[in-house]
Amino acid sequence: MTERRKKSEDLRSYKWFGVQDLRAFGHRSRLRQMGYDEGDWGKRPIIGIINTWSDINSCHAHLRERAQDVKRGILQSGGFPLEMPAISLAEPFQKPSTMLYRNLLAMETEELLRSYPIDGAVLLGGCDKTTPGLVMGAISMGIPFIFCPAGPMLRGNWRGEALGSGSDVWKYWDEKRAGKITEEQWEQMENGIARSFGTCMTMGTAVSMMSVAEALGLTLPNAALIPAADANHPRMMTHAGRRVVDMVWEDLTPDKIISAAAVDNAIMVHMALGGSTNVMIHLIAMARRAGIALSLERFDQISREVPVIANIRPSGKYLAEDFFYAGGLTALMKELGSKINGTPMTVNGRTMGENIAGAEVFNTDVIRSLKNPIYGEGGTAVLKGNLAPRGAIMKPSAAEARLRKHRGKAVVFRDYNHMAAEIDRDDLDVTADSVIVLQNAGPKGGPGMPEWGMLPIPRKLVKQGVRDMVRISDARMSGTSYGACILHVSPESFVGGPLALVKTGDEIEVDIEKRLLHLHVSDAELEKRRKAWKALPPRYERGYGRMYQEHIGQADDGCDFDFLEQGAPVPEPEIH
Ligand code: FES
Numbered sequence: 001m002t003e004r005r006k007k008s009e010d011l012r013s014y015k016w017f018g019v020q021d022l023r024a025f026g027h028r029s030r031l032r033q034m035g036y037d038e039g040d041w042g043k044r045p046i047i048g049i050i051n052t053w054s055d056i057n058s059c060h061a062h063l064r065e066r067a068q069d070v071k072r073g074i075l076q077s078g079g080f081p082l083e084m085p086a087i088s089l090a091e092p093f094q095k096p097s098t099m100l101y102r103n104l105l106a107m108e109t110e111e112l113l114r115s116y117p118i119d120g121a122v123l124l125g126g127c128d129k130t131t132p133g134l135v136m137g138a139i140s141m142g143i144p145f146i147f148c149p150a151g152p153m154l155r156g157n158w159r160g161e162a163l164g165s166g167s168d169v170w171k172y173w174d175e176k177r178a179g180k181i182t183e184e185q186w187e188q189m190e191n192g193i194a195r196s197f198g199t200c201m202t203m204g205t206a207v208s209m210m211s212v213a214e215a216l217g218l219t220l221p222n223a224a225l226i227p228a229a230d231a232n233h234p235r236m237m238t239h240a241g242r243r244v245v246d247m248v249w250e251d252l253t254p255d256k257i258i259s260a261a262a263v264d265n266a267i268m269v270h271m272a273l274g275g276s277t278n279v280m281i282h283l284i285a286m287a288r289r290a291g292i293a294l295s296l297e298r299f300d301q302i303s304r305e306v307p308v309i310a311n312i313r314p315s316g317k318y319l320a321e322d323f324f325y326a327g328g329l330t331a332l333m334k335e336l337g338s339k340i341n342g343t344p345m346t347v348n349g350r351t352m353g354e355n356i357a358g359a360e361v362f363n364t365d366v367i368r369s370l371k372n373p374i375y376g377e378g379g380t381a382v383l384k385g386n387l388a389p390r391g392a393i394m395k396p397s398a399a400e401a402r403l404r405k406h407r408g409k410a411v412v413f414r415d416y417n418h419m420a421a422e423i424d425r426d427d428l429d430v431t432a433d434s435v436i437v438l439q440n441a442g443p444k445g446g447p448g449m450p451e452w453g454m455l456p457i458p459r460k461l462v463k464q465g466v467r468d469m470v471r472i473s474d475a476r477m478s479g480t481s482y483g484a485c486i487l488h489v490s491p492e493s494f495v496g497g498p499l500a501l502v503k504t505g506d507e508i509e510v511d512i513e514k515r516l517l518h519l520h521v522s523d524a525e526l527e528k529r530r531k532a533w534k535a536l537p538p539r540y541e542r543g544y545g546r547m548y549q550e551h552i553g554q555a556d557d558g559c560d561f562d563f564l565e566q567g568a569p570v571p572e573p574e575i576h
Contacts, residue, residue: 011119045245045248048082049081059091060124060127060130060197063124066233069238070148087108104133111137120244120245127199131149132285132286135147135218136289145254148236149219149226150198152199153201156201166200202480203273203315204480205279208479210225212283216262217262221355223236243347252347263294267283271306271380272307272332274397278478281558281559286558299382304378309336309368314480336370340356342356377397383510383515387518398482399485404512405512405513408470412503416450419438424460437472440474443492443552444492445536447549451478453485454482469483474492502521
C-alpha cells in the first residue's frame with residue numbers, strides 16, 4: 001500500500017476541477033462535453049501521457065497502441081489518463097538535424113505539463129533526441145513522471161546474417177563503394193535491416209539514452225531495452241500506468257530521484273555499454289536541469305575506471321535484442337558491482353540497489369564480466385589541447401587501434417557541401433595517414449550539430465582497402481557509427497574556435513592515452529590567422545532557428561538554451 005503524502009485537495013488538477021467557481025464550472029462542463037463525468041475525474045490524479053507517436057516516426061510507430069496500455073494501467077490504479085501529443089523527432093527524416101529540435105520538445109513537454117491540469121506524467125519515446133527532450137522538460141516541470149522507452153526494433157536479417165541499424169549500413173556502403181556488393185544485394189539489405197517498429201538496435205543514441213534513463217532511476221527496472229515487438233513491452237507500459245498514480249500520491253518528484261550519485265550511475269552504465277558519444281551532451285543537459293553541475297571531466301574520470309562489458313555493435317558483436325535476453329540493463333548494472341551506487345531512489349519506489357539485487361546474466365558473451373571486457377577502458381575519451389580548449393570526444397573502442405596515437409597532415413573542408421563535392425575526387429591529395437577536418441558543423445554552424453562526424457573515407461583510399469582514418473569535426477556522430485572520429489570540438493569553428501583556423505597541410509596530433517588533441521602550429525601563426533578570420537553570416541533571420549541560434553550553448557555545456565538551464569522556478573499558472 002502506497003504511503004499517501006498528498007490529499008485530493010493538494011493535487012494540481014483540483015484547482016481546475018475541485019473548486020466551486022465559474023472557471024471550474026467551465027472546465028468540468030468541457031470534460032462532460034467529451035463524455036466524461038465526476039466518475040472519471042472525481043478526486044483522482046490526472047496523468048498526462050506525453051506521446052511522441054507520429055506517422056513519420058518509424059521508431060515510434062507502436063506508441064499509439066502503447067498509450068492504450070498505459071491508460072489501462074492508470075485507470076486500474078484510480079487515475080484519469082489524458083493523452084497529449086508532442087513533437088515527434090524522427091531521426092531518419094527530420095532535417096537539418098533532430099538535434100535542432102531537442103530543446104523544442106523539452107520546452108513543449110514542460111509547458112504542456114505546466115499549462116494543463118496534470119498531476120503526473122508518463123513519457124513515451126526513444127528515438128535518439130526524444131529521450132533527453134522529454135526528460136529535460138519533465139525534470140524542469142518537477143511533477144512525478146515515469147519514462148517509458150519505445151524499445152529497440154528486432155535485429156535485422158540479410159541472407160541469414162544479423163544486421164545492425166546504422167553500423168552495418170556504413171560498413172556495407174563502403175563495401176559497395178569498393179565494388180564488393182552488388183546492387184541486388186544492397187536492395188535485399190534495404191528490405192531486411194529494419195523489420196519491426198522500435199528504435200535502432202545497435203548501441204546508438206537511442207539504446208544508449210534509454211539505458212541512461214533507466215540508470216538515472218526514471219524507468220521501471222529493466223524497461224530500457226525490452227524489444228519493442230516483445231509482449232513484455234506493452235506489459236511494462238501498463239505497469240508504468242499503474243505505478244505513476246501512486247507516485248503522485250507519494251509525491252515522488254524527480255528531485256528525489258535524480259542526484260549526483262544517480263548521474264554517476266548513468267555515466268558508469270554509459271561507459272560499460274560503450275554508449276553513443278551523444279550521451280555526453282544529453283546527460284550534461286539533463287543533469288543541469290536537475291541542478292547538478294556535470295562536466296566532461298567527470299565522464300573522463302569514470303571512463304578510466306569502467307571497461308566496456310556490453311558486447312554490442314558497433315564496438316562489439318551482438319544487438320540490443322540479444323542484450324535484453326542476456327539479462328538486460330539490471331544484469332549489466334549488477335555486473336558492475338560496487339561501481340554502482342545502490343542508494344538512489346527510482347520511480348518504482350525502491351532504490352537502485354534493491355532493483356538490481358536479483359538480476360542475473362544469462363549469456364556471458366553478450367554481457368561480459370569486469371575481468372573479461374571487450375575493451376579495457378570506458379567507451380568515451382575526452383581530449384583537450386590547443387585545437388579543443390573546452391574539449392572534444394572520441395570513442396576509442398570503435399576505432400582501429402593504430403589510430404589511437406597518431407600524427408598526420410590535415411585535409412580541411414570548410415563545410416559539408418565542400419566536403420561532399422571534393423572527398424571522392426581522384427586527385428585529392430590525401431593518404432591513409434592524413435587527418436580529415438570538417439569545419440562549420442557545430443551547434444550554430446551545422447546548424448543543429450548534425451551527425452556528420454563519421455566523415456567519409458575518400459573513395460580512392462576505400463578502393464585501396466582503407467577503412468578507418470582520423471577525422472575531426474565540431475559535429476556529432478550517430479552512436480551506430482564507428483571509426484577514429486573526434487567529435488564535438490569545442491568551441492565550434494562557426495564562433496571562431498581554433499578548428500576554424502586549421503589549414504590543409506597543418507600537422508595534427510592525437511594521443512588517446514594522454515587525452516591530447518594538438519595542432520602543431522605556433523601560437524604566433526594562430527594569432528595571425530585568428531585576426532584574419534571572418535565570421536559567417538547567421539544561418540537564420542527569423543523563427544525558431546533564430547531563437548535557437550541566439551540561445552544555444554556549446555557541446556560541453558549540453559547544448560541547452562541559456563534561458564532553460566536551471567534557474568529561478570517558473571510560477572504555476574493562475575487559474576482565472
Ligand atoms: Fe530512431 Fe535510430 S532512427 S532510433
